[in-house]
Amino acid sequence: MVAIFGVNFNEQKLVKKALESFYALGPQTSARILAKYYIHPRAKVGTLAPKTVTALTAELSTMTIESDARRALQDNIKRLRDMGTYRGRRHAMGLPVRGQRTRNQIETAKKLNRVERRG
């Protein structure tokens, strides 16, 4: 097991997939991180040198990912609500934000649209 950014990964896991398991870190960013540290796209976590692992952890800690990214999202929603916008109110009510009908099929909106959105 190799710990990157406080998370333990199996040695057989692709580095790319391991990076993309963090919230708000997608294929584009992970490809760039790999290139920055000279890791080939098919590298597995087990083959990384300890130095590279610490460098990756340091790199990730400077980025807005995981709880930081979630908080940024929640802040955005909160800002909308505090301004009293329609979008903010709809978020607070747990209803669709972008003009969808509410007669039926709003389960996704009910699940996701909150002021304290999960992410």
Next chain:
Amino acid sequence: MSAPNCLRCLVRPTAGIPISAPLAAPIALAHAHARAAPFSTTAANARPRKETEKKTGSKDHSRGGKKLQLGKFKKDHIASKGRSPLPGERKAYRKRITLSNDNAIPVPWLTDLGPEALASAENTARVLALPEEVQDQLRAGEAFKPTQCWGMFRKPAVLVRKETVDLANRMQDAADKKQMLRLVVTGDKVAGKSMMLLQAMAHAHLNNWIVIHLPEAQELTTACTEYAPIPGTDPVQYMQPVYVLKLIQAIKRANEKVLAKTYTAQAHPELPQNIPPNTPLLKLANVAKEADGAWPVFQALWSELTAHNAARPPILFSLDGLAHAMKPSDYRSPAFDLIHSHDLALLKLFTDALGGAVKFPAGGAVLAATSRSNAPRVPSMELALAQREAEERVRQKVEGAEVPQKDPFFRGYDERVEAVLRSVQVLRVGGVDKLEARALMEYWAASGMLRATVDERAVTEKWTLAGSGVLGEMERATLLTMRV
């Protein structure tokens, strides 16, 4: 494809054992039949169902007739299929190389290759076997490919073609004059380009050359092995330590005898182990134990092999799948730009040698083979090879020969590729002639792999089927169709 074990054992009987249809027979007769035969090959299910069985079925509350079965195709319904293959096991099976088949008939007239055999014209259109030692060397150098039909015959043998003799002679001439032959083998699909490289390697091994072979250029450029920048290079070059370690070990195993007799010319203080002058190169190669230190060792080995102030054997440096080495690789630099293949240090050594920037002290050859089945399009390479071929025709004053020019409206050309291929020779491998085809088919027949009389008619038939004697197609038409 014919299997190494006897096919007759695997043949299923087409007409099964006759099963009497007992369901329609009267019950008493069926019972008598069952009692009369203490041993029967008839399946138990074919036994007639008794009346009582039917009755018990109707007693419980299950409804007769067709029923709805849910989850019939779910995973747990399927019986476990035994042990699943371990990681890498399937790939190892796919890539395995079998070089002999004990069920094939040994061919009595088959002789082993000698040091001069591939270069003498009298061996044209003869099938010659690879000696044991050369087999091991070629295997270490990964010259055999899993797609080739080695596993069908008693021992590996090669057909000596006109092109083979031509190539071996060119190599020998270059080595005699201490010059370098820089040549690209090209040709149609399954025409025998990789086989030509294998024959060149066999010739080199038989004549005590040092052989360095990169079996697949794509292993280096498709971003599937580790890479790292080499400090102090401008523009930045990249080493591939894991691949290089593998390569050093392959070189060591393939050229053990020659390397043991070649000695270092200078000391190598940069290596972890002390290597004074006059140490066998084999010992130098042995220094590489881990991927971390592999690249400096390879550099030291290369500088020793190309040192001009010492006695060196000729060197053969070869690569298969040239197109992959002539385009930007899939690796990325930290700025997220694609790295050109020629910036990968190992391929740079090869392309420099192919382009003529490096001179081997005792001469030798730099060979590359193109591939037709696994090749990205590289317009510069295709054009350059076509140009070199046309220039050769113009030199020989062939009528109507014209050197193709660049398309002025196309932007996909690559100057670095053109620079490398500016002065190479091109050897085009096409179909074999009928004499060679006949020799090959006689060998197949003598090995028991071709059950037909090899006469004029059969040879012409297969030769024509194979598009004027394209060897791979001949194999497909003759060996790989199962007509036992």
